[in-house]
Amino acid sequence: MSNNKPMPLATEISAPFWEGLKARNLLVQQCNACEQWLFYPRRHCPACLAHDLSWRAVEGGATLYSYTVTRIATLPDFADEMPQKLAVVELDQGVRINTNLVGLGEDEIHIGMRLQPVFAEVDAKGNRLLRFTGLDKDVAALEAPAFEVSEPVAASGPAPVQVALDDAEGLQALVSEQFSDWSNSVLVDQALIDAFAQLSGDDYWIHTDPQKARLSSPFGGTIAHGALVQVLQSRMKLALGFEITGYSTQINYGSDRLRFPAPVPAGARIHARARVKAVQVQARGTQLTLELHTHVLGQERPSVINDLVILYQA
């Protein structure tokens, strides 16, 4: 699994906490002089200022202290996690931790509810982040890495309507203002972006240098090439609801309009939908214009608008 999200940088003081998470242990500092528990990690005790602190494993029993549901991603990298449930959780030791709630519907969350820790595996290096969920939830499922899973494609929908190429009236009837249902979704990760950079020769840092992009890009991280998102339409099975029959060749004739209105951050999932914008019968064949919109999952604004022209020849 690739992960392009900002990851915590362990410092000399905080490293035991992050190392503990990798082993599914929640370690919290306690003052040996006055027994005060403390979080975030520090050099000295905030209660008595003693420097004599120890890391101790705790059970992770906790109560929800406060939370908010964000509907605009806090960083573009998190666009695939919307809505984010950001929480302040109070451990039974009294310390509070900023974290995310996972596996909980919005209607299941309430202040004061009991929570258990989720050591979520977030990359192939074995890094884990501390999240929380309800006591009745399956922690093992929530800790599993989010491997790329191919989704079944509209197998449940009705069989597509067949329209013969010589049925001029039937073809015109396909023209609609109404967009189709969504296609399957496709993960646009950094590995895919890097491969496209190599293939196309466009290795501009805004696509290929996550560290620089995090600091200097207006998007807060790397983004996919518009052209990459455009060609990924081949990986998305459109739920058009019809298929044209009775032709010998089908040619990609280009595009009447191609726009990239919104970025696709690395790590986001995209899906597409389309409508038939026009059908024109011409001497060289029948030209079907498909208005294809590709979006990041959950995003209102399309990332690619492509008025794709397909030429059918009998």
Ligand SMILES: [Zn+2]
């Ligand atoms: Zn102390």
